[in-house]
Amino acid sequence: MLEELLIFTRGGLILWTCKELGNALKGSPIDTLIRSCLLEERSGAASYNYDAPGAAYTLKWAFHNKLGLVFVAVYQRILHLLYVDELLAMVKHEFSEIYDPKRMNYNDFNETFRQLRKEAEVRAEELKKSKQLVKPVNDGKKLGQVKKGGSEGGNKKKSEANDGGDGDSGKSYKLENGHSNGNHVNIEGSRTGFTNDKENASCNFGAFNVSKLQKLRSKGGKKTDTVVNKGSKMDPKKKITKKNRVWDDSPQESKLDFTDPLEENGNENIEVVATDHGESMMDKEEIISSDSESEAEEVGKESKPDTKKKGWFSSIFQSIAGKANLEKSDLEPALKALKDRLMTKNVAEEIAEKLCESVAASLEGKKLASFTRISSTVQAAMEEALVRILTPRRSIDILRDVHAAKEQRKPYVVVFVGVNGVGKSTNLAKVAYWLLQHKISVMMAACDTFRSGAVEQLRTHARRLQIPIFEKGYEKDPAIVAKEAIQEATHSGSDVVLVDTAGRMQDNEPLMRALSKLIYLNNPDLVLFVGEALVGNDAVDQLSKFNQKLADLSTSPNPRLIDGILLTKFDTIDDKVGAALSMVYVSGAPVMFVGCGQSYTDLKKLNVKSIVKTLLK
Numbered sequence: 001m002l003e004e005l006l007i008f009t010r011g012g013l014i015l016w017t018c019k020e021l022g023n024a025l026k027g028s029p030i031d032t033l034i035r036s037c038l039l040e041e042r043s044g045a046a047s048y049n050y051d052a053p054g055a056a057y058t059l060k061w062a063f064h065n066k067l068g069l070v071f072v073a074v075y076q077r078i079l080h081l082l083y084v085d086e087l088l089a090m091v092k093h094e095f096s097e098i099y100d101p102k103r104m105n106y107n108d109f110n111e112t113f114r115q116l117r118k119e120a121e122v123r124a125e126e127l128k129k130s131k132q133l134v135k136p137v138n139d140g141k142k143l144g145q146v147k148k149g150g151s152e153g154g155n156k157k158k159s160e161a162n163d164g165g166d167g168d169s170g171k172s173y174k175l176e177n178g179h180s181n182g183n184h185v186n187i188e189g190s191r192t193g194f195t196n197d198k199e200n201a202s203c204n205f206g207a208f209n210v211s212k213l214q215k216l217r218s219k220g221g222k223k224t225d226t227v228v229n230k231g232s233k234m235d236p237k238k239k240i241t242k243k244n245r246v247w248d249d250s251p252q253e254s255k256l257d258f259t260d261p262l263e264e265n266g267n268e269n270i271e272v273v274a275t276d277h278g279e280s281m282m283d284k285e286e287i288i289s290s291d292s293e294s295e296a297e298e299v300g301k302e303s304k305p306d307t308k309k310k311g312w313f314s315s316i317f318q319s320i321a322g323k324a325n326l327e328k329s330d331l332e333p334a335l336k337a338l339k340d341r342l343m344t345k346n347v348a349e350e351i352a353e354k355l356c357e358s359v360a361a362s363l364e365g366k367k368l369a370s371f372t373r374i375s376s377t378v379q380a381a382m383e384e385a386l387v388r389i390l391t392p393r394r395s396i397d398i399l400r401d402v403h404a405a406k407e408q409r410k411p412y413v414v415v416f417v418g419v420n421g422v423g424k425s426t427n428l429a430k431v432a433y434w435l436l437q438h439k440i441s442v443m444m445a446a447c448d449t450f451r452s453g454a455v456e457q458l459r460t461h462a463r464r465l466q467i468p469i470f471e472k473g474y475e476k477d478p479a480i481v482a483k484e485a486i487q488e489a490t491h492s493g494s495d496v497v498l499v500d501t502a503g504r505m506q507d508n509e510p511l512m513r514a515l516s517k518l519i520y521l522n523n524p525d526l527v528l529f530v531g532e533a534l535v536g537n538d539a540v541d542q543l544s545k546f547n548q549k550l551a552d553l554s555t556s557p558n559p560r561l562i563d564g565i566l567l568t569k570f571d572t573i574d575d576k577v578g579a580a581l582s583m584v585y586v587s588g589a590p591v592m593f594v595g596c597g598q599s600y601t602d603l604k605k606l607n608v609k610s611i612v613k614t615l616l617k
């Protein structure tokens, strides 16, 4: 049986909810759907599963993009209700007929809904009996015309008035009419406002199971639910060919700098480095604009419309110039091109696909007056989505947290994890250097007791930086070494312990188990995943499996997962910046540092604006 049907605006106002349905919902499935799925550019998924204690729900949704409305149905997963998609389409159609942005009370919709539900149930029953295949309903135009047989377009004036409604995002969802949740849901339009809630929810996205990780990340727990997804399969053999990769130290003429100096008010050394890099960055930016001037102008808010020849986007939309409303078929070619473009920038295929599905879902049915507006609207929607994903949902201010730990007389502990050779030790040393510049005392803990030479490598960094190192040689349990290092740091009054760990492949179960133990035993303040910016689809595999293994192999009921990402070798990737997007999308963890060279000062912050611009170029 259907548990809930809710209609709200994209701005967050609940317009109508069915009071007759079922019992009060357990947990907060709708809040979680919005936070974990709709606002994270995962709305292209077919459905969303939510587990609360004593209940397992499936949620389905439909958008009326032109009117800025969202329709969500919730039902018990066990029931496999066949009519929900049809019912949503019918409700969408009928409600759009009576919707008025100025109107607040829709009690008269109760009776309409009752009829629609009855009709949908009867149809589903008939189909079941006759074993016919359920035909998809297109926006309720064929079915459920309980009153008059209008269409979405029948509400022109109202929809125009509401066209800008999307900008309202950021208000709260006020649950009215005694909605069963009985609470207010704060939906921030920007990820910066999100808290890191622990929830039993997830979204499944094809083979690499993003949703599971999403759930694990937010809950910090083990598998609870899955989401049905029509989605595509990721072919692990399919690799993106990378061109012009440079491995040596020589600066590359055409490479880009997508980073910000680590600290605006940083120390002299970092500022000097930043200044040097700033100059070269300007050069590089100039190279980009002269390479593809017309395309670059289409990207971002600074772009000037229609001053140059039409780019790839424009040509794709030529066939639908002048269309009043965007339909899925209109969007498909453009989104296919967008997906390919993202993949050329090293975005993992699965991520590119999901993003395009989400953008399509947000644009379908939107009223677009002219060719130019179609182009810019699609581009703007993708740009917004990318910014939203890359902008950290919560700030992790290491310096502030270090001082807070200091006040409690305990060291702040960071564990560096990742696959082999990505630059863990080198970038650990860079972070140590950065902390020293902020007058924070640092101790290194040599917990790579596996690879020969690893301890000596770290010792060299410690000597150069003149900081203490805690080491116990090789073949020791790294979890115990880390524990002793933290005890030592507590005694000696070190502010921070940076724990180096052995590189390990995400599928290496014994080593992953050892890492899980290290994290469980020492409960670090920050688990930093060090990953190369050079990877494409592998980025997803590495990060998702690290998270998965940390969750599965932990003995704790609330396992710790990756808190942040340190992206290395950014100086070698030219404009193939997609790994940053893939990693953040798949883990939800922010990129906290970017390694962009082999000296201690080569550590920066990610410049989201620059990355987005490059991804869309």
Ligand SMILES: Nc1nc2c(ncn2[C@@H]2O[C@H](COP(=O)(O)OP(=O)(O)OP(=O)(O)O)[C@@H](O)[C@H]2O)c(=O)[nH]1
Binding pocket: 418, 419, 420, 421, 422, 423, 424, 425, 426, 427, 448, 451, 454, 501, 502, 503, 504, 568, 569, 570, 571, 572, 595, 596, 597, 598, 602
């Ligand atoms: N160009 C460039 N090279 C880097 C960067 N960070 C690290 N490297 C180089 O990458 C190589 C591997 O670095 P390590 O720090 O030894 O990597 P690791 O992850 O500790 O290696 P394992 O302990 O074997 O897993 C070294 O040659 C580093 O100089 C970076 O940001 N840019």
